[in-house]
Amino acid sequence: MNTQSLPINEIIHGDCLEIMPQLPSESIDFVVADPPYLVNYTPRDRRQIANDINGEWLQPAYAEMYRLLKPNTFCVSFYGWPHVERFMGTWKECGFRPISHFAFIKEYSSREGYTESFHEVAYLLAKGRPEKPAKPPKDVIDWQYTGNPLHPNQKPVEVIQILIESFSKRGAVVLDSFAGSGTTGIAARNCGRDFILIEKVWRYYKDAERRLAQGN
Numbered sequence: 001m002n003t004q005s006l007p008i009n010e011i012i013h014g015d016c017l018e019i020m021p022q023l024p025s026e027s028i029d030f031v032v033a034d035p036p037y038l039v040n041y042t043p044r045d046r047r048q049i050a051n052d053i054n055g056e057w058l059q060p061a062y063a064e065m066y067r068l069l070k071p072n073t074f075c076v077s078f079y080g081w082p083h084v085e086r087f088m089g090t091w092k093e094c095g096f097r098p099i100s101h102f103a104f105i106k107e108y109s110s111r112e113g114y115t116e117s118f119h120e121v122a123y124l125l126a127k128g129r130p131e132k133p134a135k136p137p138k139d140v141i142d143w144q145y146t147g148n149p150l151h152p153n154q155k156p157v158e159v160i161q162i163l164i165e166s167f168s169k170r171g172a173v174v175l176d177s178f179a180g181s182g183t184t185g186i187a188a189r190n191c192g193r194d195f196i197l198i199e200k201v202w203r204y205y206k207d208a209e210r211r212l213a214q215g216n
Contacts, residue, residue, distance in 0.1 A: 006173065011185065011197040011212060013205040016177035017057055019198050020064035028068040028196070029172035030075070032160060032184045034153065035061065037080025055086065061177060062094045068175060072128040074167040076102070078155075081121055091125055100124040104143040104159060119143070124167075137166040154180065160187040168193055182208030186216065 006027055012019055035058075065075060075096060079087040091098065104120040111117040120143060144156040160183050164174055170192040176184035179197035181204055188195040189212075199205040 007196055008173065008194045009185075009189075009196075011179060011182060011199060011205060011208050013199060013202065015200050016198045017060055017064070020061070020068060020177060023068055023196075025067050026070045027173065028065075028175045029070060029073055030164065030168035030174045030193075031065050031069060031073075031077075032163060032174060032176045033062075033065065033075060033077040033178060034155060034176070034180060034184075035077070035079070035178045037078075037083070055083075058086065058090050059093065062090050062096070065175070065177065066094045066096060066127055069127045072130040073126075074130055075125040075127070076122050076163050076167065077125060078120065078122045088123075091123070096125040096127060098123050099126045100139055103140050105140060106143045106145065108145060130167075133166045135166070137162055155183045157183055157187050157190070160184055161190055164188055164193055165191045179208055180204050182211045185212050189215075 006023065062077075069075065077087070077091070088098065100123070102122045102124065104122070106118045106120070109116040109118055141159060141162060144158050164172075164184075164187055168174060172193045174184060174188045174193050174195045175198075176195065177198045179185070179199040182197060182199075185195045185197050185208070197208065199208055
């Protein structure tokens with residue numbers, strides 16, 4: 001890969017810790033990060049989440065995201081709430097500044113423990129001092145159930161599109177280093193942004209590749 005160019009509107013099969021260092025610094029306008037939550041999640045169909053126990057990737061991955069972002073830009077990162085202190089410590093160590101928090105409300109329970117889980121969570125992180133959006137989104141957003149046909153943690157296109165539209169401008173380059181089934185690419189394309197996706201697991205990479213080719 002030419003380090004002076006960007007693989008625009010492509011999904012790359014590989015480890016983001018190997019791919020991101022090949023991209024030029026301050027070349028990305030917005031990051032959507034949906035990393036492993038470090039909770040050893042195993043759905044009923046036994047599909048695996050790579051590196052969902054081993055957190056050694058955490059600091060180097062976010063350090064690269066910070067390097068790649070242009071000054072005064074945003075990153076939205078989902079995270080595993082049982083390990084919020086580990087995620088938060090890493091973000092701050094890498095230079096990110098938490099500036100808001102999202103709760104995505106579900107109409108169904110995704111887990112039953114001491115409470116029933118009816119939401120997903122993410123932090124809005126800033127590199128530098130970005131301008132406030134012209135139309136800030138709500139910090140509580142409805143979640144549309146995908147059915148998870150392509151990935152055990154498949155995110156709704158509508159939700160990711162709200163984030164991209166709010167925190168980047170048309171023509172921006174959006175990076176997703178844990179691309180899964182390619183949702184971020186679909187959402188970016190829908191609202192006139194370019195994207196770079198990286199996915200390590202071959203099965204999900206191929207599903208995302210087919211999905212992007214079909215445009216849905």
